[in-house]
Amino acid sequence: MPLFSPRRYQPPFYPYSREKESLSMGLFTAFEAVTKGILFDCRMCGNCILQETALVCPMTCPKGMRNGLCGGATPEACEVDPTRPCTWYVIYDKAEKKGQLDKLLEINAPMDGDRVGRETWLEVIRVWRKRGGPKLLDYFRDRQKFDEEREGLFREIRQPDWWQGDAEYHAPQYEEPISQFEANLRTGAFTTVTEIAPPLTASTEIIGKKVGWLKGYVAAANFTDNASASPRMSSIASSKICMGHGIEPIMQIQARDRNRTVIESDVMGAAGLGIRNILCITGDHQRFGPGPLSKPDQFDMDAVQMLWMLRRMRDEDIYLDGRTIKIPPRFFLGAAASPFGAPPKYEAIRAEKKINAGAQFIQTQPIFDYDRFTDWLEALDKRNLLNKVYLLPGLIPLKSARATHFMDEEVPGVVIPPELIKRMDEAGDKEGQQQEGVTIALELIEKLKNTPGINGLHVMAVHWEAIVPRLIEEAGLPRPLEQPLPETEPASSQV
Numbered sequence: 001m002p003l004f005s006p007r008r009y010q011p012p013f014y015p016y017s018r019e020k021e022s023l024s025m026g027l028f029t030a031f032e033a034v035t036k037g038i039l040f041d042c043r044m045c046g047n048c049i050l051q052e053t054a055l056v057c058p059m060t061c062p063k064g065m066r067n068g069l070c071g072g073a074t075p076e077a078c079e080v081d082p083t084r085p086c087t088w089y090v091i092y093d094k095a096e097k098k099g100q101l102d103k104l105l106e107i108n109a110p111m112d113g114d115r116v117g118r119e120t121w122l123e124v125i126r127v128w129r130k131r132g133g134p135k136l137l138d139y140f141r142d143r144q145k146f147d148e149e150r151e152g153l154f155r156e157i158r159q160p161d162w163w164q165g166d167a168e169y170h171a172p173q174y175e176e177p178i179s180q181f182e183a184n185l186r187t188g189a190f191t192t193v194t195e196i197a198p199p200l201t202a203s204t205e206i207i208g209k210k211v212g213w214l215k216g217y218v219a220a221a222n223f224t225d226n227a228s229a230s231p232r233m234s235s236i237a238s239s240k241i242c243m244g245h246g247i248e249p250i251m252q253i254q255a256r257d258r259n260r261t262v263i264e265s266d267v268m269g270a271a272g273l274g275i276r277n278i279l280c281i282t283g284d285h286q287r288f289g290p291g292p293l294s295k296p297d298q299f300d301m302d303a304v305q306m307l308w309m310l311r312r313m314r315d316e317d318i319y320l321d322g323r324t325i326k327i328p329p330r331f332f333l334g335a336a337a338s339p340f341g342a343p344p345k346y347e348a349i350r351a352e353k354k355i356n357a358g359a360q361f362i363q364t365q366p367i368f369d370y371d372r373f374t375d376w377l378e379a380l381d382k383r384n385l386l387n388k389v390y391l392l393p394g395l396i397p398l399k400s401a402r403a404t405h406f407m408d409e410e411v412p413g414v415v416i417p418p419e420l421i422k423r424m425d426e427a428g429d430k431e432g433q434q435q436e437g438v439t440i441a442l443e444l445i446e447k448l449k450n451t452p453g454i455n456g457l458h459v460m461a462v463h464w465e466a467i468v469p470r471l472i473e474e475a476g477l478p479r480p481l482e483q484p485l486p487e488t489e490p491a492s493s494q495v
């Protein structure tokens with residue numbers, strides 16, 4: 001058992017090639033690996049961020065999350081492997097005890113494959129010599145100077161030139177709204193969007209049918225991206241088909257199953273197809289999908305890193321490898337949040353990272369416990385985030401008592417108060433339960449639409465999309481506005 005970190009989920013990484021390595025370097029690397037294995041269960045990622053994470057190795061996390069916990073984390077256990085604690089709970093806990101929670105705001109880079117499996121101690125010495133500090137004598141003479149130089153040294157190592165992550169807010173670098181959805185939010189009107197599950201078949205008819213029910217009621221429709229690691233029609237194809245039927249899509253893109261190359265390629269393709277709203281999520285672990293399961297290490301990036309990369313593609317016109325994008329993509333970027341996952345003070349740090357990285361709107365897990373939701377909202381307010389992002393809490397109309405129990409017991413990050421479960425249990429037959437679900441949804445909408453800091457609603461009536469127009473009408477929610485948008489650049493001549 002390692003001294004400082006939870007045990008690692010997967011074995012160490014190895015370099016692409018050891019061709020140029022001398023015997024002495026090989027021995028040194030092995031010595032470093034053994035020492036760091038005893039201390040941290042190190043996976044030799046070669047991109048060490050222990051300085052930031054209270055000396056707990058984030059690479060012990062099954063998803064390899066380098067920027068905070070995932071939506072399914074609990075204080076008791078990791079959602080992927082319940083036999084081990086959540087690495088990030090351990091990190092937050094230790095960082096809080098050391099008074100270093102704000103250190104967790106820096107946006108850490110994804111791994112650099114060229115450094116994987118190689119030693120890092122000599123790299124520290126190389127950079128230290130190049131910088132000429134910190135000087136050991138300063139530790140006694142001028143502690144502040146020593147600490148600043150030490151921080152600069154490790155920052156140079158952990159933030160490579162191709163990433164340059166920081167802990168600052170980066171406002172979008174454009175003036176006019178990019179999408180109808182953004183234009184609606186900018187008017188200040190309460191804006192409702194919804195979710196349509198991509199079809200399980202090759203037929204696109206069902207998308208057209210559902211869009212027909214929802215057109216004129218919602219500003220945009222989300223398309224999930226193989227949620228629960230279960231394959232469906234792709235989010236990008238569903239989004240394009242939805243556009244053709246007259247509703248603007250919000251294309252979800254998740255990091256599982258995609259490396260950085262495919263993420264960049266897919267979003268560029270989406271931009272070329274005219275898809276403007278993109279919601280970045282880390283994604284459910286493949287363990288939650290139907291078998292046979294894919295191999296365990298499927299995450300090259302997390303949601304924070306995706307947002308950072310996509311914002312830079314849009315605002316700085318660059319690919320991650322530094323190539324210039326002559327006609328950059330135009331994205332209105334969003335993120336997901338889980339108000340009931342971890343304590344609000346931890347979730348607020350994660351939300352701040354996403355907003356700093358580039359999230360302009362946030363959609364949350366479904367809200368059933370309004371009081372606990374406002375605790376999360378207060379935590380965001382304390383971090384001065386509410387004026388930097390549009391917030392759309394999630395709402396699921398409960399369709400049956402059985403579905404209510406399933407969500408409460410099985411879906412990570414969903415909390416349903418016992419009194420609501422009781423109301424659904426006592427609602428009688430199928431029609432009675434559906435009516436009670438609608439009544440509960442309307443009560444929640446009434447509270448949410450009058451809550452300061454809330455800009456709209458994300459209705460997730462999956463496989464019950466036909467109920468959405470009724471909810472909007474009975475709750476008296478405004479209809480979306482059609483705003484003229486500025487012309488987009490012709491998709492031409494890019495090389």
Ligand code: SF4
Pocket residue numbers: 060061062063064065068069070071072073074077078079080081085086087088089
């Ligand atoms: S719960 Fe999520 S963040 Fe925590 S260790 Fe497991 S996969 Fe990683």
